[in-house]
Amino acid sequence: MNFEFVDNGSITTPSGFLASGVTAGFKRSGAPDFAMVVSEVPADFAGVFTSCTFAAAPVRVCRKRVKESDFLQAVIINSGNANACTGEQGLAASEKSCQIAADSLNIAPENVAVASTGRIGVQMNMELIERGVALARKALTGDGGNTAAQAIMTTDTVPKAAAVKVEVNGKTFNIGAITKGAGMIDPHLTTPHATMICIITTDAKISKPQLQKILQRNANDSFNRITIDGDMSTNDTVLILANGTSGTVIEPDTTEEDAFAQALLALMQNLAKRMVLDGEGASKFVEVKVINARTENDAKLAAEAVGNSLLCKTAWFGNDPNWGRVVAALGYSGAQFAAEKCDIFFGDIPVVKNGGDAGTPEEALLETVKQREFSITCDFHDGDAEYWVWASDLSYEYVKINADYHT
Amino acid sequence: MNFEFVDNGSITTPSGFLASGVTAGFKRSGAPDFAMVVSEVPADFAGVFTSCTFAAAPVRVCRKRVKESDFLQAVIINSGNANACTGEQGLAASEKSCQIAADSLNIAPENVAVASTGRIGVQMNMELIERGVALARKALTGDGGNTAAQAIMTTDTVPKAAAVKVEVNGKTFNIGAITKGAGMIDPHLTTPHATMICIITTDAKISKPQLQKILQRNANDSFNRITIDGDMSTNDTVLILANGTSGTVIEPDTTEEDAFAQALLALMQNLAKRMVLDGEGASKFVEVKVINARTENDAKLAAEAVGNSLLCKTAWFGNDPNWGRVVAALGYSGAQFAAEKCDIFFGDIPVVKNGGDAGTPEEALLETVKQREFSITCDFHDGDAEYWVWASDLSYEYVKINADYHT
Numbered sequence: 010m011n012f013e014f015v016d017n018g019s020i021t022t023p024s025g026f027l028a029s030g031v032t033a034g035f036k037r038s039g040a041p042d043f044a045m046v047v048s049e050v051p052a053d054f055a056g057v058f059t060s061c062t063f064a065a066a067p068v069r070v071c072r073k074r075v076k077e078s079d080f081l082q083a084v085i086i087n088s089g090n091a092n093a094c095t096g097e098q099g100l101a102a103s104e105k106s107c108q109i110a111a112d113s114l115n116i117a118p119e120n121v122a123v124a125s126t127g128r129i130g131v132q133m134n135m136e137l138i139e140r141g142v143a144l145a146r147k148a149l150t151g152d153g154g155n156t157a158a159q160a161i162m163t164t165d166t167v168p169k170a171a172a173v174k175v176e177v178n179g180k181t182f183n184i185g186a187i188t189k190g191a192g193m194i195d196p197h198l199t200t201p202h203a204t205m206i207c208i209i210t211t212d213a214k215i216s217k218p219q220l221q222k223i224l225q226r227n228a229n230d231s232f233n234r235i236t237i238d239g240d241m242s243t244n245d246t247v248l249i250l251a252n253g254t255s256g257t258v259i260e261p262d263t264t265e266e267d268a269f270a271q272a273l274l275a276l277m278q279n280l281a282k283r284m285v286l287d288g289e290g291a292s293k294f295v296e297v298k299v300i301n302a303r304t305e306n307d308a309k310l311a312a313e314a315v316g317n318s319l320l321c322k323t324a325w326f327g328n329d330p331n332w333g334r335v336v337a338a339l340g341y342s343g344a345q346f347a348a349e350k351c352d353i354f355f356g357d358i359p360v361v362k363n364g365g366d367a368g369t370p371e372e373a374l375l376e377t378v379k380q381r382e383f384s385i386t387c388d389f390h391d392g393d394a395e396y397w398v399w400a401s402d403l404s405y406e407y408v409k410i411n412a413d414y415h416t
Numbered sequence: 417m418n419f420e421f422v423d424n425g426s427i428t429t430p431s432g433f434l435a436s437g438v439t440a441g442f443k444r445s446g447a448p449d450f451a452m453v454v455s456e457v458p459a460d461f462a463g464v465f466t467s468c469t470f471a472a473a474p475v476r477v478c479r480k481r482v483k484e485s486d487f488l489q490a491v492i493i494n495s496g497n498a499n500a501c502t503g504e505q506g507l508a509a510s511e512k513s514c515q516i517a518a519d520s521l522n523i524a525p526e527n528v529a530v531a532s533t534g535r536i537g538v539q540m541n542m543e544l545i546e547r548g549v550a551l552a553r554k555a556l557t558g559d560g561g562n563t564a565a566q567a568i569m570t571t572d573t574v575p576k577a578a579a580v581k582v583e584v585n586g587k588t589f590n591i592g593a594i595t596k597g598a599g600m601i602d603p604h605l606t607t608p609h610a611t612m613i614c615i616i617t618t619d620a621k622i623s624k625p626q627l628q629k630i631l632q633r634n635a636n637d638s639f640n641r642i643t644i645d646g647d648m649s650t651n652d653t654v655l656i657l658a659n660g661t662s663g664t665v666i667e668p669d670t671t672e673e674d675a676f677a678q679a680l681l682a683l684m685q686n687l688a689k690r691m692v693l694d695g696e697g698a699s700k701f702v703e704v705k706v707i708n709a710r711t712e713n714d715a716k717l718a719a720e721a722v723g724n725s726l727l728c729k730t731a732w733f734g735n736d737p738n739w740g741r742v743v744a745a746l747g748y749s750g751a752q753f754a755a756e757k758c759d760i761f762f763g764d765i766p767v768v769k770n771g772g773d774a775g776t777p778e779e780a781l782l783e784t785v786k787q788r789e790f791s792i793t794c795d796f797h798d799g800d801a802e803y804w805v806w807a808s809d810l811s812y813e814y815v816k817i818n819a820d821y822h823t
Binding site for chain 1: 466467468469470471498500501502503505506535536537538539649650726727730731733734736738739740741743744746747748749751753755756768770771772773810811812814815816818819
């Protein structure tokens with residue numbers, strides 16, 4: 010098993026996929042806001058979605074596709090209107106959007122999926138969908154993946170795309186992805202879910218049940234590990250399409266399937282990390298690890314409490330090695346552990362020993378917390394379970410972006 | 417039953433209490449940082465405390481007092497050092513502080529309680545305690561309550577004190593309180609707890625078990641309802657001392673006890689509200705009410721999710737009537753409810769009807785969200801349980817205060 014990241018890779022790196030990104034008019038700025046991804050042949054697929062009670066109309070349509078459709082052949086994505094909390098009219102609009110795209114591509118609407126991101130509570134302007142589909146259909150190309158990545162951005166500052174080329178047992182295939190999401194990002198859920206929009210393509214041949222199982226597991230170890238602001242969206246969507254055009258077949262429970270799952274995880278983690286680095290106003294990337302906990306759930310509660318703590322996040326923003334705030338967050342997390350056995354490290358430097366000050370001078374810690382990326386490890390000495398999350402800091406810029414954001 | 421707030425009331429409004437606030441030297445600024453409260457006679461007492469696993473040394477000492485001491489006669493409070501995560505040395509320092517105060521007042525150390533707030537992880541400077549006790553002892557007066565309120569401030573911008581005078585069945589008594597706490601404030605707990613430092617005095621005569629029961633219940637309906645940043649402190653402490661000097665006796669299960677509990681609740685809610693208004697960087701006070709929920713826990717999960725949502729808080733700061741963020745927070749809260757039955761109001765104005773846009777023009781909502789205080793009501797039409805929280809917004813200033821705060 011071997012895989013490598015492809016330079017400038019994206020959803021059009023795997024063979025048999027076309028993509029485009031155009032300006033339909035959803036964004037007042039005139040920036041690209043409509044993307045289309047098309048497989049030249051029917052593709053097996055899977056999806057994981059927000060667990061929010063107010064799931065948006067496009068999410069409800071995607072869930073129906075996962076349940077009822079045998080394959081997908083196209084995905085349309087708009088940014089600028091989430092089509093959430095729009096009732097039956099919104100649901101009809103998402104279905105109609107698929108119909109418009111299907112007609113334009115001469116395929117059936119049940120083989121088209123839709124994702125939306127942007128303002129909640131605004132009905133879709135169907136003229137913009139018509140325009141987006143017409144323009145995007147015309148602009149489809151075999152190297153349009155990065156353009157599509159640009160069109161799905163909202164408060165993201167950089168487009169996020171990647172692809173890996175995998176070799177296993179003499180066979181090759183590719184996996185590519187685009188993603189967006191710089192706010193409303195939080196992993197605090199017990200069921201598999203996704204926290205943003207991510208479209209993944211592969212030219213491997215792999216069945217729907219295999220894809221669903223692997224995608225859910227990988228989402229738990231990538232997108233579900235990141236926290237920017239602790240808010241979960243109504244529209245979180247991760248879709249994967251497998252069109253088989255590489256000729257490589259991935260059978261269940263084989264080394265090929267392991268290779269596929271591992272390469273896909275690397276790709277999803279790569280994008281998850283870049284989402285945190287591009288988090289709204291984020292200036293820091295902090296890996297919070299809890300090790301030697303009694304149970305994975307204790308480790309998870311503890312790591313997520315630190316990763317979501319506003320006091321920790323503002324300290325990181327301020328280059329403040331204030332471990333007291335980490336301790337306070339662990340303490341209220343609900344995790345079961347013995348405070349007097351807890352050690353904490355910033356990078357490799359001990360800051361807390363047996364629940365108290367490890368005696369490291371603050372100056373020695375400053376070098377670590379000034380870095381753009383660093384880790385905080387909490388060792389509970391109380392078992393062998395562990396969990397980690399990736400967190401951003403909280404800056405003035407986050408507040409500015411979200412106090413002013415109206416799409 | 418009748419009660420009224422007393423002008424400039426504080427912990428020295430009830431008879432038989434002395435207080436003072438002085439500069440011991442914990443704060444670099446030279447501002448007052450040490451307070452003492454003394455009852456002229458032994459006082460019945462009760463306390464509720466943080467449920468943080470890393471409870472600070474003074475909290476551990478107070479818990480011991482509640483368990484082992486028959487009465488209290490003095491409380492000392494320092495700001496500038498939390499004495500948290502300081503191990504056995506820290507615990508000894510808190511006990512020693514009580515001893516120093518007891519010696520100075522010629523009472524027993526088990527009748528002295530201690531509270532601390534400030535930086536976590538720093539050992540107490542006992543010379544400063546000695547100095548604080550000596551100065552505070554000398555400064556004790558029968559109208560020193562407001563000075564004490566100043567001395568316990570950290571990032572608070574205004575001292576917070578209040579008192580009520582109660583008349584019931586021809587008898588009178590007073591209850592007074594001082595409180596601090598503008599950050600590390602969150603009610604997100606299932607067990608009774610407090611979220612800051614609050615010292616309450618009364619000249620009613622009321623037993624320890626009655627006080628404990630009433631204090632816990634009232635804390636749940638006041639301090640446990642407020643959220644500023646979702647972080648809970650290691651040092652949260654609420655203490656009440658009842659010295660009986662008014663001559664009014666409060667027997668269990670009487671109208672007098674009801675009157676006491678209600679007046680105390682009004683006092684605690686008054687201070688809780690002022691804590692939110694003085695929350696770090698706060699410019700808004702928002703009451704989030706969830707009504708007609710299936711269970712109180714569903715209502716609580718939903719109200720707390722909205723009150724803690726960074727996206728809601730930044731929208732409030734930005735005068736943005738973005739109800740989509742409220743909907744998203746309700747949706748991920750874990751509360752069980754039917755999205756399609758949910759109505760939401762900003763003040764009295766409907767914004768969401770049956771889970772979708774109520775059609776109110778944004779301009780009509782702007783007037784509401786521009787106010788310093790407003791309410792958001794979420795009606796689940798799904799039962800008869802309800803819950804409310806009081807939340808602040810999230811501003812640049814919050815980030816600035818917490819990125820820079822080193823005591």
